[in-house]
Amino acid sequence: MSERYQVTGATAVEISASIESGIRRAALAPGDLLPPVRALAADLAVSPATVSRAYAELRQRGLIVTAGRHGTRVRPRPPVAARRAAMRPPAAPGLRELSQGEPDTRLLPPLGPHLARLAAEAGHPIGYATAGVLPEVAEAARARLAADGVPADELTLTGGALDGIERLLGAHLRFGDAVAVEDPGWANQLDLVAALGLRPIGVPVDDDGPLVAGIAAALAAGARALIVTSRAQNPTGAALSAGRCAALRHLLADRSDLLLIEDDHAAELARVPLHPLAGATRNWAFLRSVSKPFGPDLRLAVLAGDETTVARVAGRVRVGAGWVSTVLQRLVLTLWRDPAATALVARAADSYERRRGALVAALADRGVAAHGRTGINVWVPVADETSALTALRDAGWSVAPGALFRIAAGPGLRVSVGPLDDAEIPALADAVARAIHPAPDGGFTA
Numbered sequence: 166m167s168e169r170y171q172v173t174g175a176t177a178v179e180i181s182a183s184i185e186s187g188i189r190r191a192a193l194a195p196g197d198l199l200p201p202v203r204a205l206a207a208d209l210a211v212s213p214a215t216v217s218r219a220y221a222e223l224r225q226r227g228l229i230v231t232a233g234r235h236g237t238r239v240r241p242r243p244p245v246a247a248r249r250a251a252m253r254p255p256a257a258p259g260l261r262e263l264s265q266g267e268p269d270t271r272l273l274p275p276l277g278p279h280l281a282r283l284a285a286e287a288g289h290p291i292g293y294a295t296a297g298v299l300p301e302v303a304e305a306a307r308a309r310l311a312a313d314g315v316p317a318d319e320l321t322l323t324g325g326a327l328d329g330i331e332r333l334l335g336a337h338l339r340f341g342d343a344v345a346v347e348d349p350g351w352a353n354q355l356d357l358v359a360a361l362g363l364r365p366i367g368v369p370v371d372d373d374g375p376l377v378a379g380i381a382a383a384l385a386a387g388a389r390a391l392i393v394t395s396r397a398q399n400p401t402g403a404a405l406s407a408g409r410c411a412a413l414r415h416l417l418a419d420r421s422d423l424l425l426i427e428d429d430h431a432a433e434l435a436r437v438p439l440h441p442l443a444g445a446t447r448n449w450a451f452l453r454s455v456s457k458p459f460g461p462d463l464r465l466a467v468l469a470g471d472e473t474t475v476a477r478v479a480g481r482v483r484v485g486a487g488w489v490s491t492v493l494q495r496l497v498l499t500l501w502r503d504p505a506a507t508a509l510v511a512r513a514a515d516s517y518e519r520r521r522g523a524l525v526a527a528l529a530d531r532g533v534a535a536h537g538r539t540g541i542n543v544w545v546p547v548a549d550e551t552s553a554l555t556a557l558r559d560a561g562w563s564v565a566p567g568a569l570f571r572i573a574a575g576p577g578l579r580v581s582v583g584p585l586d587d588a589e590i591p592a593l594a595d596a597v598a599r600a601i602h603p604a605p606d607g608g609f610t611a
Contacts, residue, residue, distance in 0.1 A: 331357055
């Protein structure tokens with residue numbers, strides 16, 4: 166914890182408010198260590214039980230996380246707005262930035278021509294009563310999902326994949342319920358589960374997706390929801406195989422009490438077939454975002470599912486945001502219909518496939534095990550994240566620490582190939598090999 170910030174308060178409410186204030190004002194940074202319960206209690210002249218209640222309230226709201234002997238820390242992305250300058254640290258000068266997990270902006274379809282076409286074709290402004298999911302967008306979305314074997318009789322739209330996941334969990338679960346999540350898994354999703362006051366249960370992952378035994382254990386531990394990434398899993402690049410899909414369908418067949426959420430965020434960028442779990446349980450949802458293939462600023466995802474689940478999400482949207490902007494819907498529709506945009510997305514998919522595969526192969530040639538079956542990320546298991554990250558930074562490379570993505574999984578590094586050029590791959594592989602001692606490859610979980 167920053168030496169400049171002192172926690173204050175005489176009650177649990179005051180102590181938790183003081184810590185939250187420190188996070189908002191960036192006096193407490195993501196990852197900062199908080200004092201042990203007894204030490205802070207002594208400093209504030211309160212009982213340890215008072216500090217424990219304050220910490221418990223902050224944990225329930227997803228602001229802090231406690232990791233056994235490693236202590237209590239501010240979460241990497243606490244769900245409270247901080248000063249704008251502290252929201253994203255500036256890139257260190259001279260470092261090649263491969264930590265963000267973003268698509269290659271050079272390969273995103275240009276929006277200008279489509280926006281110009283929309284402006285030329287715009288009719289009369291619409292009102293509140295006529296807004297909603299546009300029929301032509303719904304028709305096109307159903308056709309795209311049906312081509313991949315996803316039933317889409319019922320569908321709605323959300324403001325991106327994570328927005329859809331939040332609405333699904335809120336519509337089905339209550340505070341304190343357990344959610345089975347991939348481990349390692351999408352950092353934003355782990356933070357969202359914490360912010361909603363839900364209890365994550367980590368499920369080990371290999372190249373074919375979440376392990377059947379891991380999901381069975383999570384169900385036995387009381388998981389009320391299961392979130393599975395169909396392809397391009399973040400951070401490992403795993404993709405659900407046909408065999409794994411069949412085994413999971415068999416496992417989930419009788420689980421009428423489970424909400425199944427599938428996230429196919431890579432969509433058109435994936436170069437492996439989709440093996441959907443859609444319909445394996447009574448309550449299910451399949452999400453497909455347009456952000457990765459068409460641009461992160463396009464906050465739209467198609468959500469298909471059973472009638473009850475879709476109705477709950479659509480109803481919650483209606484009493485909140487109301488609808489996804491019809492201007493955005495029309496823009497996405499023009500991108501879907503444009504052969505040039507389709508060709509550019511296909512080119513991007515081929516480029517990611519080539520660069521990711523080349524990096525995994527180059528690392529293997531240097532005795533470093535790495536994983537990246539699909540998507541834009543490569544996961545490298547390591548023995549010590551801190552030393553490996555430091556060595557790579559000293560060599561001029563910035564990658565993401567695996568701690569952002571893990572619950573109980575072993576340490577690792579996530580390398581994003583979005584901004585990586587082909588010519589840089591040998592030098593990067595050399596740097597990674599020098600930075601780590603190859604760890605035994607026993608999957609992604611310790």
